[in-house]
Amino acid sequence: MAQVQDVKSNGREVDVEAQESTCVVPPESDARTEKHVEIRTEGNVVRNVSRTSARNYPGSGTADDPYVVEWDIGDPENPYNWPSKRKWLITSQLALGTFTVSFASSSYSGGISFLRQDIPMSEEVAVLGISLYVIGFALGPLLFAPLSEMFGRRRVFLCTFSIYTMFHMGGALAHNVVTIVITRLLAGISGSAPLTNAGGAIADIFTARERGFATALYSTAPFLGPVMGPIIGGYVSQSRHMGWRWSFWLMFIISAVNLIFGALVTPETYGPVLLRRRARRLQKESGDIEHYATAYDLRRNMPFSVYMRINLTRPFRFLFTEPIVTLMAFYISVAYATLYAEFSAFPIVFQEHRGFSAGEGGLAFLGIGVGVVLGTAMSPVQNRLYWKAMRESPSGHAPPEARLYLAIVGGTSLPVGLFWFAWTTNPSIHWIVPILAGIPIGLAIALILQCLNAYMMDAYTIYFASAIAATILLRSLFAAAFPLFSPVMFKALGDEWACSIFGFLALACMPVPPLFWKYGKAIRARSAFAWKEPEDENQGSDTVATSEVTTIREREKDKDSSLDAQT
Numbered sequence: 346m347a348q349v350q351d352v353k354s355n356g357r358e359v360d361v362e363a364q365e366s367t368c369v370v371p372p373e374s375d376a377r378t379e380k381h382v383e384i385r386t387e388g389n390v391v392r393n394v395s396r397t398s399a400r401n402y403p404g405s406g407t408a409d410d411p412y413v414v415e416w417d418i419g420d421p422e423n424p425y426n427w428p429s430k431r432k433w434l435i436t437s438q439l440a441l442g443t444f445t446v447s448f449a450s451s452s453y454s455g456g457i458s459f460l461r462q463d464i465p466m467s468e469e470v471a472v473l474g475i476s477l478y479v480i481g482f483a484l485g486p487l488l489f490a491p492l493s494e495m496f497g498r499r500r501v502f503l504c505t506f507s508i509y510t511m512f513h514m515g516g517a518l519a520h521n522v523v524t525i526v527i528t529r530l531l532a533g534i535s536g537s538a539p540l541t542n543a544g545g546a547i548a549d550i551f552t553a554r555e556r557g558f559a560t561a562l563y564s565t566a567p568f569l570g571p572v573m574g575p576i577i578g579g580y581v582s583q584s585r586h587m588g589w590r591w592s593f594w595l596m597f598i599i600s601a602v603n604l605i606f607g608a609l610v611t612p613e614t615y616g617p618v619l620l621r622r623r624a625r626r627l628q629k630e631s632g633d634i635e636h637y638a639t640a641y642d643l644r645r646n647m648p649f650s651v652y653m654r655i656n657l658t659r660p661f662r663f664l665f666t667e668p669i670v671t672l673m674a675f676y677i678s679v680a681y682a683t684l685y686a687e688f689s690a691f692p693i694v695f696q697e698h699r700g701f702s703a704g705e706g707g708l709a710f711l712g713i714g715v716g717v718v719l720g721t722a723m724s725p726v727q728n729r730l731y732w733k734a735m736r737e738s739p740s741g742h743a744p745p746e747a748r749l750y751l752a753i754v755g756g757t758s759l760p761v762g763l764f765w766f767a768w769t770t771n772p773s774i775h776w777i778v779p780i781l782a783g784i785p786i787g788l789a790i791a792l793i794l795q796c797l798n799a800y801m802m803d804a805y806t807i808y809f810a811s812a813i814a815a816t817i818l819l820r821s822l823f824a825a826a827f828p829l830f831s832p833v834m835f836k837a838l839g840d841e842w843a844c845s846i847f848g849f850l851a852l853a854c855m856p857v858p859p860l861f862w863k864y865g866k867a868i869r870a871r872s873a874f875a876w877k878e879p880e881d882e883n884q885g886s887d888t889v890a891t892s893e894v895t896t897i898r899e900r901e902k903d904k905d906s907s908l909d910a911q912t
Contacts, residue, residue: 411636442539447570455578456589476825481533483821486541497618509536510600517593549614561724572714579707660815674816682823689831716787745803746865752858755792760851762786767844
């Protein structure tokens with residue numbers, strides 16, 4: 346029987362995420378008594394699966410010493426063992442969810458000029474509709490991330506996204522500034538759940554070697570959405586038959602479609618929640634004579650208030666005490682905020698100075714969109730480099746630094762694109778030239794986000810939720826602030842130097858990926874939370890905190906290979 350590995354606190358408060366990870370590790374294959382039982386899955390579908398008898402679970406089945414429910418060998422309800430088609434259908438819905446939320450952040454900007462004609466307000470107040478929406482991205486995950494770990498990702502998504510969808514209706518029906526601003530803030534808060542929980546769901550169902558492209562889709566969608574938003578929002582708002590209210594109705598329709606799509610195709614993916622449901626079902630089937638629990642429930646012996654305090658403060662601790670999170674979050678925030686600063690810069694450069702209409706001004710974002718798509722298409726290249734590092738590693742486990750190759754390319758591309766755009770904004774230069782500058786900008790943003798998110802996922806493994814929450818907190822604050830001061834900066838400094846400031850900022854961040862590529866192992870060794878390579882080269886990934894648990898099928902495959910070698 347594989348024992349559930351204790352998580353050492355080293356004198357610190359035992360981390361809840363570490364506790365959760367122990368209960369999703371599949372047990373080693375051993376001799377157990379098998380019997381067939383009916384298991385009800387999501388959608389109330391009944392099927393017969395093989396399950397070990399209750400007496401072979403760890404524990405004695407009493408209230409004080411309950412059976413500890415684990416995944417069975419080849420368990421079809423273990424998300425890592427789900428069919429590939431099902432995983433990719435779920436991934437498509439998760440990516441669509443992040444796209445929908447990010448699309449709504451910028452589609453509003455395409456109709457600002459028409460909104461101000463209908464509801465008088467200053468330009469700064471109008472831009473608040475973007476900034477407050479993005480501030481909601483910083484506030485929501487602090488609450489929704491721990492809630493998803495307590496009640497499951499599916500429940501949190503359905504509840505928050507339903508509320509999110511209704512706030513778009515509130516914006517469409519608004520007749521004053523206060524309603525517009527409040528509905529945008531609340532929509533941002535309620536819509537933030539997919540930004541964090543989608544990444545967790547992808548980690549729930551894919552192993553490290555499988556999830557490269559899935560992570561790329563999840564990381565790129567939040568950038569492709571803002572690029573498409575001004576294009577569609579601009580044309581909808583300037584239409585005489587629609588107007589700015591229809592940009593809100595469009596957000597409402599897209600959100601409602603994604604809500605229905607998610608309700609139909611995306612089940613619960615979080616391992617501890619699925620095991621907890623199984624424990625409750627088994628206890629009910631026994632008539633409450635036998636008692637069942639998960640390793641997570643046995644270890645989380647803390648009041649709800651303490652649990653919430655740990656989850657609410659941990660992202661701040663990571664942000665200020667972990668150098669990896671600090672630098673990675675800052676770099677991601679600069680790239681993310683640069684994109685949102687362009688929402689204020691492009692209308693000035695193309696509409697005010699070149700006379701573009703609102704719809705034509707939105708089309709100027711196509712250059713960035715093409716770059717984002719190219720960056721996503723390069724994901725297989727990064728995957729091959731990662732697999733090569735995995736094959737060359739004596740332990741068979743690639744170091745997190747193997748995720749950073751294309752981040753170095755993106756780090757070079759970003760300042761090049763920003764300086765290119767900055768010094769071709771003059772109306773005397775053909776309009777296609779600054780639009781083409783968006784290609785290296787979009788390429789860089791996609792590569793930086795994909796690679797750095799994947800690096801933190803591998804480096805912090807069971808602590809990834811805290812690392813990504815800290816990153817989203819900082820990048821959302823940056824993205825909220827940049828659009829507020831960008832118009833003032835452009836008017837004071839001019840297009841060329843205002844854009845160059847973003848280029849110099851990107852230039853200052855360019856050494857971050859090479860720094861971690863060269864010194865990442867040493868930096869991780871000094872961290873109390875980051876993953877370290879096993880000292881024994883023959884030590885498998887099952888005995889260390891890897892980027893995810895090893896699946897049953899991989900374990901069985903490794904054992905078959907060992908038997909063949911012995912034969």
